Amino acid sequence: MTTVEQQPDQTSGVTAEPATPGQRPPGRLRSIAGPITRAVRPFDITVAAFFLLAAQLLYVNLWGDLAHQYLTDSGGDQNQAEWFIAITAQNVAHLHNPFFTTVQGFPDGVNLMANTVMLGLTVPLTPITLAFGPHVTYALLLTCGLAATGIAWYWVLRRWAVRSRPAAAVGAALAAFAPPMISHGNAHPNFTALFMIPLIIDRALCLFRGDRVVRDGVLLGLFTAYQIFIGEEVLLIAAVGMLLFAAAYALADRGRARDAVKPLRRGLPIALAVSLPLVAGPLYFQFFGPGSYTDVPHGYGLVVNSPLSFLQFSGRSLAGDQAIADRFAVNRLEQNAFYGWPLAALALAIAVRLWRRPLVKALVCTATGGAVLSMGPRIEIPGTDVVLPGPWRLILDLPLFGSVIESRFGMVCAPVLGVLVALAVDRLAATSDLRLKMWGLAAVAAALLPIVPTPYPTNARPPVPDFIAHGTWRQYVGEGQTLVPVPLAHSYTTESQHWQSATRMAFTMPGGYFMAPNGPERIGNYNPEPRPTYRLLGTVYASGRVPEIGPQQKAEAEEDLTYWKAGVVVLAPGFNAAPLYDTLKQLLGRDGTLVGGVWVWDVNYGTFAARTLAGERPGTA
Structure with missing residues (x-):
């Protein structure tokens, strides 16, 4: 390749002496500062400023x-x-x-x-x-x-x-x-x-x-x-x-x-x-x-560019x-x-x-x-x-x-x-x-x-519920327990991740939107291995329909909450919140309690101990 690079001037090493304020640095300091000041010109600074402004x-x-x-x-x-x-x-x-x-x-x-x-x-x-x-x-x-x-x-x-x-x-x-x-x-x-x-x-x-x-x-x-x-x-x-x-x-x-x-x-x-x-x-x-995984299949030939896409405008x-x-x-x-x-x-x-x-x-x-x-x-x-x-x-x-x-x-x-x-x-x-x-x-x-690109549009992000932002959740979640947000974090719903980020990772939760192994072959996926209740609530969130809930679904929910060491289940208002509420009501066998702007089901390692209904203060058991 033909290069147009100019070779820097060769300077001999000279022992540095203390510089008087306002004078050019002598010796080695000059040998370092000289090429830099010669190489960087006002136009270069203008270009850098332009890129930052753009x-x-x-x-x-x-x-x-x-x-x-x-x-x-x-x-x-x-x-x-x-x-x-x-x-x-x-x-x-x-x-x-x-x-x-x-x-x-x-x-x-x-x-x-x-x-x-x-x-x-x-x-x-x-x-x-x-x-x-x-x-x-x-x-x-x-x-x-x-x-x-x-x-x-x-x-x-x-x-x-x-x-x-x-x-x-x-x-x-x-x-x-x-x-x-x-x-x-x-x-x-x-x-x-x-x-x-x-x-x-x-x-x-x-x-x-x-x-x-x-x-x-x-x-x-x-x-x-x-x-x-x-x-x-x-x-x-x-x-x-x-x-x-x-x-x-x-x-x-x-x-x-x-x-x-x-x-x-x-x-x-x-x-x-x-x-x-x-x-x-x-x-x-x-x-x-x-948590390691193998390949991440995106579908054979599904996420590709059409030859025509190179001629289109973004x-x-x-x-x-x-x-x-x-x-x-x-x-x-x-x-x-x-x-x-x-x-x-x-x-x-x-x-x-x-x-x-x-x-x-x-x-x-x-x-x-x-x-x-x-x-x-x-x-x-x-x-x-x-x-x-x-x-x-x-x-x-x-x-x-x-x-x-x-x-x-x-x-x-x-x-x-x-x-x-x-x-x-x-x-x-x-x-x-x-x-x-x-x-x-x-x-x-x-x-x-x-x-030439145009400015990115934005919209107002949903606020963190008071139940999370004010730390009320701490009354329901004991040491080693988790907060189970509904819907659980997934690639299509990530507000609970925002709750964690906004509270400096104060609580632990199952689910999430991240690369994780799925199945015995540990194939990479954008979500963790879905347990039955994770999959069920995700389906309700996406479809807006309440499925038939029987003994099997209730038993799976109890098993999953036990596996997750759940302390509390939290449902915030939002997309398809009504069918999610009805589903949780059937799974947990009772209505939720409205606390700090969210519906709360107080559970204890998946045994559904309704401490609030028994007259106990949340978090005392």
Whole structure:
């Protein structure tokens, strides 16, 4: 790859002497500060500020009232993400195991390492979580994650691909704020905080060059290990993209590929030797510890991108239409293509114009490979009955790939398109043909303007009931007992997770929305193994119909409450609360008591001891 990086000035080490206030730092201090001040220019600071402002404007509705606003299109994922943030802070504060908890999913617990807890970010942000709450940390992760990703891509593009700083800024903006990123920005901070991926690519390119193999190998290992603690799925997708790029570039420029073999042969083992000791223990716990699971089947070819989805506009873009976008994605968090036909046309024109460059050939192959993989094992050709076998079927059964959502490989196209646009703008900036420059920049603007994202909508989140917020539940739940919310936390209803987050994990509960093993084969699912009562109440919540309750259902409820060590059953007002109340009344054999804005059934390890009806004070037995 042709690099435009300027080599730093060589300075000799000089013994540092005390500096007089107001003077330039001498000696070694000057040798450190000098290259930094020469490298960072006012335009760079302006770009960083712009990315931060752009991210802030996207989340302006959320920041307007952090305590009471909820991202409309996030489903239950915002509550889940905030719960991960909150449990990490509590584990750090109380020196508990950061990889496991029984606060949710009791008594089996949650393998946190096997979930998207983002320990690399949530642990350092623990002081903010403890001081201001997980909702503040959540907003920071989303906002600063997008901005930091843009800044990182800007630095890498400026260092390796283009000479023009504005060109690097445009390309970085596209890479960081592309439609798939904005889609995940509804509730997936692990897919927006991608700032380590450009840095990993940078170290890999440095290793490719072979100047300082040991240093670059060590840094590559450290960066990779850190990314594992931010998001493993992101790293896997990025690694596939990098392998596609490396293979394509090797074919396009075999001479440089041969030159890179020796430093890579030396540097990659160093990177592995550095990263493996840091991640071996946590990864062993993730894959073999309590609460571990195998693959997460998403249905054969169900969560894939249609070839047409790459030409559509995202529902969150200026030219987008949610109704149209919804037809091409499983939900609004997984719009993993949607780059729009103008950008696709522009990318094709750039590729044709610059095709002689090995870099462009490798980029086109990388984008094509990522897009085709995202279409899954069966690629349906739009407008025809033709179905082609997709390359995804070749890797579906490989370790790790069975747990990845196929359509997410469409995100590989985002940085590729960013680099291609940056190369085009860089060419236009250097040309002396004013007419060509004007029309070229107009074409770039016309391709990018339709996919400019709009601010995320929010709605008021349901308040935490007084029974929970004021601690009244403590009168009903003894030591070692749990609070059983109805409906139990599930992927489609997560308010009880919010109750836990808002109370600093003060109580323990069964159920939950997290990745857990199901069945004897320990297949991964988005909820814990459903016991009969969990399944029954979930069905009532979803359907709004009260089923027939007989001796078997009552016996199963008693057994389940005993298994959960239930102290109290709590039903809050809300969706289908009436049929849920009638179901609980039949299961427990009595009416609930309205306390602190919720209906309460006082139980004792599943024996249905109605202490309040017996004249005893709640919690005295």
